Amino acid sequence: MNFRKALGPSLALLLLAGVAIAIRFSMSEKKASDSAANRITVKILTGSEKEHFLNDPELAKVLAAEGIALTVQKAGSREIATRPDLKTFDVAYPAGAAAAVKISQNTGSKRVFATFYTPMAVASWKTLVPVLESAGLVTHKDGSYFIVDMAKLVDMMQKGTRWKDLPGNTVYAVGKSVLVTSTDVRKSNSGAMYLALAAYLANGNNVVDNEADADKVAASMVKLFAKQGFQESSSAGPFEDYTSMGIGKAPLVMIYEQQFLEYILSHPNPNPDMVLLYPMPTILTKHTIVALSDNGARFAQQMTGNPKIASIAQRFGFRTQVNTELFEAVKARKMVIPQTIVDVIDPPSYDILEKLINRIDSALSH
Numbered sequence: 151m152n153f154r155k156a157l158g159p160s161l162a163l164l165l166l167a168g169v170a171i172a173i174r175f176s177m178s179e180k181k182a183s184d185s186a187a188n189r190i191t192v193k194i195l196t197g198s199e200k201e202h203f204l205n206d207p208e209l210a211k212v213l214a215a216e217g218i219a220l221t222v223q224k225a226g227s228r229e230i231a232t233r234p235d236l237k238t239f240d241v242a243y244p245a246g247a248a249a250a251v252k253i254s255q256n257t258g259s260k261r262v263f264a265t266f267y268t269p270m271a272v273a274s275w276k277t278l279v280p281v282l283e284s285a286g287l288v289t290h291k292d293g294s295y296f297i298v299d300m301a302k303l304v305d306m307m308q309k310g311t312r313w314k315d316l317p318g319n320t321v322y323a324v325g326k327s328v329l330v331t332s333t334d335v336r337k338s339n340s341g342a343m344y345l346a347l348a349a350y351l352a353n354g355n356n357v358v359d360n361e362a363d364a365d366k367v368a369a370s371m372v373k374l375f376a377k378q379g380f381q382e383s384s385s386a387g388p389f390e391d392y393t394s395m396g397i398g399k400a401p402l403v404m405i406y407e408q409q410f411l412e413y414i415l416s417h418p419n420p421n422p423d424m425v426l427l428y429p430m431p432t433i434l435t436k437h438t439i440v441a442l443s444d445n446g447a448r449f450a451q452q453m454t455g456n457p458k459i460a461s462i463a464q465r466f467g468f469r470t471q472v473n474t475e476l477f478e479a480v481k482a483r484k485m486v487i488p489q490t491i492v493d494v495i496d497p498p499s500y501d502i503l504e505k506l507i508n509r510i511d512s513a514l515s516h
Contacts, residue, residue, distance in 0.1 A: 189217040192449040195236070196243040197227040197339065198386035199406055200437065203466040204243075212458045218449055227339035227385075231256060240446035243439050245385070245406070246339035250438035251500045261441035263450040266460075266468035267434050268408035269491045270343050272297060272330060272427040273389065275397045279425060281319045288427060293486030297429045301351045303330070308373050313401070322401065327377060331388050332404040335375055336511050339435060340385040344404045345506055346497040347433050348374055355431075358498045361505060368509035375510055385409065393421070402427075406435060407487070411467030411476070414483050431493040437468070 196204060203209065204222045213220065225233065227244035231252035236242060242253045247264075254262055274282075279295060282288035289298045297303060306328050314323040335341035349358045352367040389409045392400040410426050439454075441447040453459055464476035473489070480487055497503060 189219070190445045190448065191219045191221060192240045192445050193238070194220055194222050194241045194243055194449075195230050195233065195239045196222060196224055196241075197230070197245040197437075198224045199245055199340075199409055200243060201386075202412065203463065203468070206462060206466070209459065209462050212456065212462070213449075213452060216452055216456075218452065220449075226333070226337035228252075228342060229337040237442060240443040241439055241441060241449055243437065244339060245435050245437055246342065246497075247436045247438055248342065248497060248500050248503055249339055250436075250440050253440045257440065257442055259440050259442055261447050261450065263439040263441065263454050265437050265439055265450075265453050266408075266463050266470055267436045268406045268467070268469055269432045269434050269494070270340070270347065270429065271405060271407045271410065271432070272429060273392050273403040273405045273410055274401060274425050274427050275423045276425045277321050277397060277423055278401060281313075281316055281321060282427075284318050285316050292488070294488050295425060295427045297427050300347070300429045300431070301355075303328075304348050304351050304374070307377070308370055310377075322397065328402075329377055330374075330402045330404050331378060331391075331400055332375070333385055333388060335507055336514075338385055340404060340406060341375075342503060342507065343433050343435055343497065345371060345375075345510070346503060347429065347431070347495065349498065349506055350431070350495050357496055358502055358506065360502070364498075364502050364505045364509075368506055371506060372510050372513040376514060389413075393424075396421075397423075408467035408469075411480060411487070414485060415465065415467060415479055426487070428488060428491075431495045432491060433495055433497060434491070 194204060201222060201224045204220060210220070227246055227249045230236070230242055230244045231249050236253065237257060244250055244253065250262055254260065279288060287297055287299050287303050289296055307330065311328045312325055313319060313328055314325055316328070330344065332344045333341040335345050349367050349371055350356065352370050353363050358364050358367060385406060388400065388403050389405050392403045393413060407426065414420050439450045441450045460470045461475055463470055464473060465479065467476070469476065477487070477489055498506070
């Protein structure tokens with residue numbers, strides 16, 4: 151009898167322990183089940199300049215902690231807006247606000263998120279800097295190089311000035327025309343931003359904001375693109391030519407600052423002759439997400455609100471709200487970039503930019 155009395159409390163304790171374990175196991179199963187249910191794969195269509203960033207293993211870990219995995223496909227930023235299969239993606243992530251506007255209009259999505267930005271710049275070579283300085287085009291200030299007379303450079307290109315015609319040019323006295331190589335303006339945002347900048351200069355340092363001004367400058371803009379011959383549809387193409395083929399193929403290339411910085415930061419021994427020239431004025435490209443589904447919106451919220459992602463973006467050369475890590479990384483590579491971009495213009499409205507592009511398209515198609 152005493153034995154049974156002694157055993158009773160022990161059995162009760164064992165029973166309670168078993169119940170507790172069962173509850174804990176059940177809760178763990180539910181948590182795992184809920185976590186699995188909350189995991190999503192986000193299908194992204196993006197410009198080539200963000201391909202390496204979006205496929206970065208560190209970014210994958212940060213997003214995985216939030217239950218997000220990515221599949222990434224690339225296309226020219228302007229080309230993205232006209233893709234017939236656009237609605238099969240969760241996210242359209244072009245370079246440039248204008249392309250995002252077009253995507254928003256085409257899809258009806260109002261869920262638009264500005265993430266990172268980068269100024270347009272010209273990739274060139276230190277070998278050419280003295281020639282450009284002698285021509286009154288480039289100056290050196292606070293450790294960075296600036297194209298101080300962008301209007302003069304555009305005028306040279308429109309007149310067909312050749313490199314051998316530049317005064318005192320003994321380092322690159324070739325017969326090819328002075329040209330800034332760009333992407334195809336009809337398909338890529340970087341080409342469209344080059345057009346917006348050149349049109350501003352041709353319009354007397356005023357943003358082209360009406361059809362009359364667009365008609366007035368369109369003819370001169372055609373020359374800048376027609377003379378280039380074949381143009382790549384995405385920003386990766388001209389920059390790859392720049393880094394692999396050198397000055398002979400690409401003396402001046404319109405790029406995103408981010409492309410140059412990503413290359414410098416990820417290559418231990420970049421060509422020491424590479425140099426970045428900042429147009430004055432310049433124009434900013436805003437990398438903008440258009441969420442095409444709820445999963446896309448969930449990804450966008452991480453991209454705009456997670457400080458770990460902002461840190462990774464700086465490692466890939468993008469500018470964010472605070473750029474301390476970017477500036478320190480660039481300085482460690484013995485390079486100087488302007489911390490504040492002050493001479494910035496706005497691009498034309500979407501409709502006006504389309505009008506300019508359509509005029510160029512018509513001319514290049516004939």
